[in-house]
Amino acid sequence: MKIEDFPEDIRQYIIPTQEGKVVYRCLGCGMEYSIEKLLYTCPDCGQILLIYDLEFDRLKKISGETWRRIFDYRKMLTIPALKGIYLYYEFIGPVIPLDSVVYLGEGHTPVVEANTYMQDKAGVRFYFKNDGQNPSASFKDRGMASALSYINFLIQKGHISDVLAICASTGDTSAAAALYGSFLQPRVKTAVLLPHKKVTPQQLSQPLGSGASVFELPGVFDDCMKVVEALSDRYNVALLNSKNAWRILGQESYSYEIAQDFEYNMDNKVIILPIGNAGNISAVMSGFLKFYETGIINSLPKIIGVQSKHANPVYRYYLEPDAKKRKFVPVTVKPSVAQAAMIGNPVSMPRVIHLVNLYNKLAGKQNVFCIEVDEQAIIDWELIANRNGHIACTHGGESLAGLVKARSQGIIDKNDTAILDSTAHALKFSGFQEMYYEKKFPKEFEITSDPDLINSPVLIHPKDLKKVPAPGKPLEGDDFELFVRRVSEEIAKALELKNGK
Ligand SMILES: *Cc1c(COP(=O)(O)O)cnc(C)c1O
Numbered sequence: 441m442k443i444e445d446f447p448e449d450i451r452q453y454i455i456p457t458q459e460g461k462v463v464y465r466c467l468g469c470g471m472e473y474s475i476e477k478l479l480y481t482c483p484d485c486g487q488i489l490l491i492y493d494l495e496f497d498r499l500k501k502i503s504g505e506t507w508r509r510i511f512d513y514r515k516m517l518t519i520p521a522l523k524g525i526y527l528y529y530e531f532i533g534p535v536i537p538l539d540s541v542v543y544l545g546e547g548h549t550p551v552v553e554a555n556t557y558m559q560d561k562a563g564v565r566f567y568f569k570n571d572g573q574n575p576s577a578s579f580k581d582r583g584m585a586s587a588l589s590y591i592n593f594l595i596q597k598g599h600i601s602d603v604l605a606i607c608a609s610t611g612d613t614s615a616a617a618a619l620y621g622s623f624l625q626p627r628v629k630t631a632v633l634l635p636h637k638k639v640t641p642q643q644l645s646q647p648l649g650s651g652a653s654v655f656e657l658p659g660v661f662d663d664c665m666k667v668v669e670a671l672s673d674r675y676n677v678a679l680l681n682s683k684n685a686w687r688i689l690g691q692e693s694y695s696y697e698i699a700q701d702f703e704y705n706m707d708n709k710v711i712i713l714p715i716g717n718a719g720n721i722s723a724v725m726s727g728f729l730k731f732y733e734t735g736i737i738n739s740l741p742k743i744i745g746v747q748s749k750h751a752n753p754v755y756r757y758y759l760e761p762d763a764k765k766r767k768f769v770p771v772t773v774k775p776s777v778a779q780a781a782m783i784g785n786p787v788s789m790p791r792v793i794h795l796v797n798l799y800n801k802l803a804g805k806q807n808v809f810c811i812e813v814d815e816q817a818i819i820d821w822e823l824i825a826n827r828n829g830h831i832a833c834t835h836g837g838e839s840l841a842g843l844v845k846a847r848s849q850g851i852i853d854k855n856d857t858a859i860l861d862s863t864a865h866a867l868k869f870s871g872f873q874e875m876y877y878e879k880k881f882p883k884e885f886e887i888t889s890d891p892d893l894i895n896s897p898v899l900i901h902p903k904d905l906k907k908v909p910a911p912g913k914p915l916e917g918d919d920f921e922l923f924v925r926r927v928s929e930e931i932a933k934a935l936e937l938k939n940g941k
């Protein structure tokens with residue numbers, strides 16, 4: 441829609457202008473630092489940072505009603521920079537000029553309601569929000585759009601040049617980093633560190649295809665993370681892990697979209713998502729808090745973070761009901777089909793602790809919960825979901841397994857509506873589906889295949905057929921007719937088709 445066609449009172453807000461005063465704030469000592477430099481941890485005390493707009497209160501001068509109309513009308517614009525996460529510009533990056541924005545199609549992912557069969561099975565109304573429909577097929581694109589737009593902004597302002605962007609990854613971070621980095625080449629080059637054999641072939645192909653330098657290391661993600669941290673301490677590199685607070689800022693868009701998807705009515709809503717490095721749950725809490733503080737949503741939805749028994753440090757932390765007695769202890773991870781969340785020492789734990797406190801306080805009750813599920817439930821629920829119209833990855837299965845568990849524990853009421861994060865596309869993790877169908881899971885996964893969920897292709901090659909077609913060698917005449925007849929007969933037999941004609 442053209443600017444002149446918007447209602448007059450909204451027109452002035454439709455194209456946002458640079459404003460606000462954005463700083464890094466240390467979660468340990470509270471010190472604030474200018475964003476003119478790339479910072480990941482506090483130079484003073486070493487703790488991680490969050491990004492704050494010191495002039496955030498100016499946003500409260502506009503009514504919640506007006507904000508809702510601004511976002512709804514802004515959706516009708518055709519300006520690419522405002523199509524993705526920066527639709528919520530004032531909340532995500534109010535200092536980044538629109539011409540620095542890198543938009544590759546991220547965000548505005550579909551919300552898909554489960555069919556009646558699935559809702560009956562889960563005992564509650566629910567939707568998947570398919571973040572696997574982002575350009576690199578995971579939610580990580582939301583954070584990378586923010587991080588790379590910011591880097592682009594620094595380059596354009598002349599603060600930095602020739603950036604080497606680097607990250608450790610369980611697969612999806614590197615795919616997203618390499619994709620967004622490649623858009624800014626040659627000024628940005630990307631290098632990714634992956635745990636050898638702990639990412640799927642699909643995920644490995646992504647940074648390779650985007651032209652990044654790919655390094656595989658022995659060990660698990662936590663080991664790669666330590667190496668990346670050592671590199672970023674000693675060398676001039678731009679760290680793209682979720683330690684980078686710009687990533688968190690971009691991922692807040694997930695919450696803003698959910699608010700908008702449900703017409704800003706968050707009553708009786710429950711958001712369910714997997715926890716790995718805990719960046720995403722930090723972002724989701726932070727996003728809802730900002731919309732709540734500005735009156736854009738009327739209540740804070742319940743948030744449920746889900747972890748596998750094989751990688752459950754956050755769950756264990758919250759097992760202790762007395763906040764004063766809680767102590768964070770990293771865990772040693774075991775193999776998990778929710779491989780992108782196979783993290784024993786989440787970098788964002790201090791953010792989680794800070795934001796959970798704030799979230800529960802503002803909600804006036806416990807409103808953030810942590811659930812643990814086993815590997816069997818994760819993959820079974822993934823496969824069941826995908827037999828019912830979804831494209832959930834294993835982590836989407838983890839969200840669904842968490843929904844079922846939370847429902848059985850009474851954390852979710854039958855009148856609630858749940859929105860589940862399927863954080864990546866099913867295809868990225870199809871190898872686990874294959875292992876399930878072929879009953880090839882190594883023992884450590886603790887998964888046995890349910891015969892009812894197994895599916896495999898059937899080769900039809902009737903023994904009596906002397907000749908079959910091959911590439912470049914088509915059959916003709918009687919041979920071909922015989923082939924078609926015999927093969928159809930076999931398929932009809934396999935499907936138990938009755939001759940009705
Ligand atoms: C990164 C990732 C997660 C975990 O998110 P965190 O922000 O690390 O907690 C979950 N699912 C998928 C598919 C991911 O790529």
Ligand SMILES: [Zn+2]
Binds near residue numbers: 466468484
């Ligand atoms: Zn500090």
